[in-house]
Amino acid sequence: MPESTEKSLLALTGATGFVGAHVLRAALEAGWRVRALARAPARLPALPGLEAVPGHLEDEAALERLMEGASTAIHLAGLVAAARREDFHRINAEGARATARAARQAGVPRFVHVSSLAAREPRLSPYAASKRASEEMVAAALADAPGAGFVILRPPAVYGPGDRATLGLVDQLSRRRALLPGRPDMRLSLIHVSDLAGALLHLAAGTQAEGETLEMDDGRPGGYTWPELAEEAGRALGREVRLTLLPRPLVRLAAAGADAASRLTGRAFMLSAAKVNELYHPDWLARPPRMQERTAWRPRIGFAEGFRATLQWYCEQGWLPAGRLPRKGEGRP
Secondary structure (H helix, E strand, O other), X not given: OOOOOOOOEEEEEOOOOHHHHHHHHHHHHXXXXXXXXXXXXHHOOOOOOEEEEEOOOOOXXXXXXXXXXXXXXXXXXXXXXXXXXXXXXXXXXXXXXXXXXXXXXXXXXXXXXXXXXXXXXXXXXXXXXHHHHHHHHHHXXXXXXXXXXXXXXXXXXXXXXXXXXXXXXHHHHOOOEEEEEOOOOOEEOEEEHHHHHHHHHHHHHOOOOOOOEEEOOOOOOOOEOHHHHHHHHHHHHOOOOEEEEEOHHHHHHHHHHHHHHHHHHOOOOOOOHHHHHHHOOOEEOOOOOEHHHHOOOOOOOOHHHHHHHHHHHHHHOOOOOHHHOOOOOOOOO
């Protein structure tokens, strides 16, 4: 992981989220000073080198303070679930534009925008559309900014310790029979959160891939099918994991129930009719230009190793039963 120089200041949004928390700690360990925007600053850890800026993406004064004197910015904040379509656009797209504009006005020389592989398929869901729009808005805000460079990164599905969104995936793959939504012919890329954090700091510290939109993966050629993921999980656990893929109509029915509950309560659920479109899309494989083709960064963690370490963290935290872990000597990374 590249280290910062002379205690460079990194402006960071989304630091209280799953990926952001890993980026924050990795940045501090690498020698950055970090100024983090947080709606609830008390959720940030009390660590040397960290400065909190109370506020949110719609707070212009807070964004101005966040960017003041920063040598680089990483924009991570956003919604992965929302009760209303317009919330995705307001936070993911308009929030990205506001953050990029604040960086431009402050003269921040490097801006790293974290999008999603879903942005490649904006018609699938409001989330995907909002991420594509966020890319376009960042590019429009910074394309002709004097002395400012930007890069857009599209991670695939991210997993690792601390993630609630992929807890269900690890839960199922640590059982003897896994029940998962998806198609047997679909291929997907994955990235462990530690590798993603390292990639973002690599981009933040350099000038490579300026103006580009990059995709990324964990280095496995051709990515994974669901049967291959079950096989990798079984290898990590030292036993067979049998896979049953749930038919789309069944998952769509469950999603309809979640959508109805969301309309009644105003609460956002991860499962929705739009999310079903994403879950059954056949191609979530990272494509060129990939980050490892444009920069010196390389992934370090494959799925079997990352899955086992993530499962261990879940079990240690009580999120999953300790009995899911393989006995000593069983399984291998």
